[in-house]
Amino acid sequence: MNTSTRDDAAAISARGLYKAFGEKTVLDGIDLTVQQGTILALLGPNGAGKTTAVHLLTTYLRPDAGEVRVAGWDAAKHPQAVRRAIGVTGQFSAVDGYLTGRENLMLMADLHLLPKRVGRAKAAELLERFELGEAGDKPASTYSGGMKRKLDLAMTLVGDPKVIFLDEPTTGLDPRSRRTMWDIIRGLVASGTTLLLTTQYLEEADQLADRVAVLDGGRIVAEGTPAELKARIPGGHIELSFADRARLEAAASLLDPTGRDDDGLTLQLPGDARVSTLWPLLRRLNDASIEVEALTVHTPDLDDVFFALTGRKGA
């Protein structure tokens, strides 16, 4: 069981995962480790391979090469044991539209072989917790997107999984539902659950995750805590916008901009939000009588990380 390279205590670990659909390589050898009780965000644009990674880690698909261990079990040798330990909420709502919300939850309870009484109590508790109490006895096909997503996650929780996979849990949700979802996710991890979520929202990874793995074109291009990733890119910058082209030109010749946008009438300068940086800059502009419309200080966020790592703008 023990090899020096493998972290057997990790809740999720993957080594050299490779998957191709026909000619197209979707995952090109990725390694992942998620420690128990933490959240890993798998961050990447559409088509990066996030969903395929979740499919391989949850035994939905089999990898062409590589090894997956979840909750101590080898997914290739003991898929049912892995399935028993995990809960998965996919990108597309995995609810039975013909059944009511309560019946969907009861179906899960039955499949987990919970006694009827326990199942009923659990269904009622989850409907309450996910604010689905009123809709609980209506068919799930009548639910809104946000409600379906909540029911979907509630169904995942019926079996008290130790390891949860959420594939883009907040895509398509309104801001309020998204906050609710974040609170639920934080609550899960607080109770010791391990979580892997995928997202295209950098803010979401920043908000929720202990560690972030950036996936691009089937490869992990960076991994670390949100703070570590932010530290990997140069500091922030100051952006000045002007009312017209003449002022832009004047400022550009006076200062030493690192970037300029003639259409947007903006200049980028190196610098940060410290007064000692801003004061001399404003004084020089004032002395030259160049009027500035607006000044914004841009601190690095995961968008910058993503841009720096992949050469493309994030979502």
Added chain:
Amino acid sequence: MSTLTATRPTAEIDDRRSHALVHARIMLRRNLRHLLRYPSLTVMVTMMPVVFLLLFVYVFGGTLGSGLGSGTPVGMHGGRSAYVAYVTPGIILMAVAAAAQGTAIAVAQDMTEGIIARFRTMAVARSSVLTGHVVGATVQTVIGVAVVTGVAIAVGFRPHANAADWLAAFGVILLLTFAVTWLCVGLGLSAKSVETASNSPMFLTLLPFLGSGFVPTASLPTGMRWFAEYQPFTPVTETLRGLLTGTKIGDNLVVTLAWCVGVAAVSCVWSRRLYEREPKPS
């Protein structure tokens, strides 16, 4: 970590045996609930054979009954009442085929539901989803057959069958249902769309026409007669007809059993393989 690794590795094997039945029962309940909540498909596949029965008895029955010749049921002298007796076994087969067509549609539809993807990442016995469909479909078919037999009796079908004959007839119908349902589960699983799933089993509802279901095979042109005599629905029709109306069964029962067991076994293996194959990336 002890909680994660305490389970014995053999637990998986124990599970597979003991949970398969429980899970199949849960899936069956799910399918029956679908039938109850959205009865339109059941009503449609039940009404179809009833409409054909009424059409054939009241519109064509007078003429067809007089032309049955050697196919005239025992103790009958042609005409509409003779034709009711003649056509009912064929209509029962049509009811089985129509219900199976409904099963193909239901299976194809179900496979597009996200919940099937969820089952694949749960510790659910793999076979249970299909078993639930097959048993659910059998219940639906038995209801359809009961309805159409009831209507047949209402319009003058007077079977000469004792309790043992009825029981045997029921057994034959169940076996046929089992075979065509598995076949249609496979058709439903292999269909790329729900529309395909609804069209591909259509030939099953036509087979009673191209056999001895509606007219004696002797009255058909040579090529068609050859097909009619060897296609599987003919021995099933003849067996049912014999059990219910007292015509000669001969080796039809054995041929029926062979066909049903064969089709069921092949379709079952085929369907399970289709279900086990790696799902397409979404």
